[in-house]
Amino acid sequence: MSELVYEVRSRFETPALRERYLRWLREGHVQAVIRGGAIEGEVRIEPDGAVVSRYRFASAAAFAAYESGAAVALRAEGRALFSEGVAMERAVTERVMGLSRAPLEVVPVACLRDNYAYLLVDRDAREAVVVDPSEAAPVETALDELGLVPTQIWCTHHHFDHVGGNEAFVRAYPDLVVLGSRHDLEAARIPGQTRGLVDGDEVLFGARSFRAMAIPGHTLGALAFVGEGVAFTGDTLFSGGCGRVFEGTMSMMQGSLRRLASLPAGTRIFSGHEYTVRNLEFAAEVEPESAAIRARLETVRRLRAEDRPSVGAPLADELATNPFLRADEPAVRAFAARRGEAREPDDVFARVREAKDVF
Numbered sequence: 001m002s003e004l005v006y007e008v009r010s011r012f013e014t015p016a017l018r019e020r021y022l023r024w025l026r027e028g029h030v031q032a033v034i035r036g037g038a039i040e041g042e043v044r045i046e047p048d049g050a051v052v053s054r055y056r057f058a059s060a061a062a063f064a065a066y067e068s069g070a071a072v073a074l075r076a077e078g079r080a081l082f083s084e085g086v087a088m089e090r091a092v093t094e095r096v097m098g099l100s101r102a103p104l105e106v107v108p109v110a111c112l113r114d115n116y117a118y119l120l121v122d123r124d125a126r127e128a129v130v131v132d133p134s135e136a137a138p139v140e141t142a143l144d145e146l147g148l149v150p151t152q153i154w155c156t157h158h159h160f161d162h163v164g165g166n167e168a169f170v171r172a173y174p175d176l177v178v179l180g181s182r183h184d185l186e187a188a189r190i191p192g193q194t195r196g197l198v199d200g201d202e203v204l205f206g207a208r209s210f211r212a213m214a215i216p217g218h219t220l221g222a223l224a225f226v227g228e229g230v231a232f233t234g235d236t237l238f239s240g241g242c243g244r245v246f247e248g249t250m251s252m253m254q255g256s257l258r259r260l261a262s263l264p265a266g267t268r269i270f271s272g273h274e275y276t277v278r279n280l281e282f283a284a285e286v287e288p289e290s291a292a293i294r295a296r297l298e299t300v301r302r303l304r305a306e307d308r309p310s311v312g313a314p315l316a317d318e319l320a321t322n323p324f325l326r327a328d329e330p331a332v333r334a335f336a337a338r339r340g341e342a343r344e345p346d347d348v349f350a351r352v353r354e355a356k357d358v359f
């Protein structure tokens, strides 16, 4: 039969995007998809920056295997990708890589008195990201039990009860990537940190894409890691509450909470501490008429009585019960007004935060 040749011409919106695509090719991800048949491929970059991929198929069946999967993705790459930006890019990444992925797993690991570290788990690769290792021992135990090797540490901020385990991990795994904000890198206050992130930077775990979100207020270098339907919010947004404002200003903290509040309502929130019962007891004082707060408090008390974590609830629950995301609610405004100047949302937030400081 005659040789089948297929050529795809892709123009990349940014050099970074082109570089990434070429990296996928070098790392064999495209080949992984099209190994359903004998296929040879070559890729060249045209003077105008376009990437041309040319594949030779030994049989019609090989072409069909390719056509049914990767070809669609690559054509999408040549067209829709560029107008739809990052989301499309990710969709294409997944399709090009042909992954049938297990759902993302987040495993909370109780540390110290009331902290949580988290394992972000890729079962297929047997790898994990450790988020905020407060101390090494319980995290190591959890990794061992699950048969996972840590490849990255993500630090939401520099406080000792979030990075206390870094040194031990870096000693045990010298290639570990340790991420935190650029602010904290410049201040050299996260042990072992290898990369400083700024707002919007992409962070990859296998094929999964996350984004660093700058959320200053609790500290100036505070970051959230957001993606794949979850957000690690450190000591900024808690279940039912928020962290104390140490390094930033009240309005900075409120701006950070507002950004977190604008994530999709289904986003599961994983915060740095198990403070939820106490937070909701306070919320019930702010909004004594709220049935949502009462119901959530009951649920969380039940979970805690069984020694189960209360973290990981959807953002929608926070929007309905967390007084620090509800500065526009009449009951919250009234609570704030009884405690001083509370005309603007920033003032409302500040009065509620001050009240919580002494609760």
Ligand SMILES: [Zn+2]
Pocket: 157, 159, 218, 235
């Ligand atoms: Zn902290």
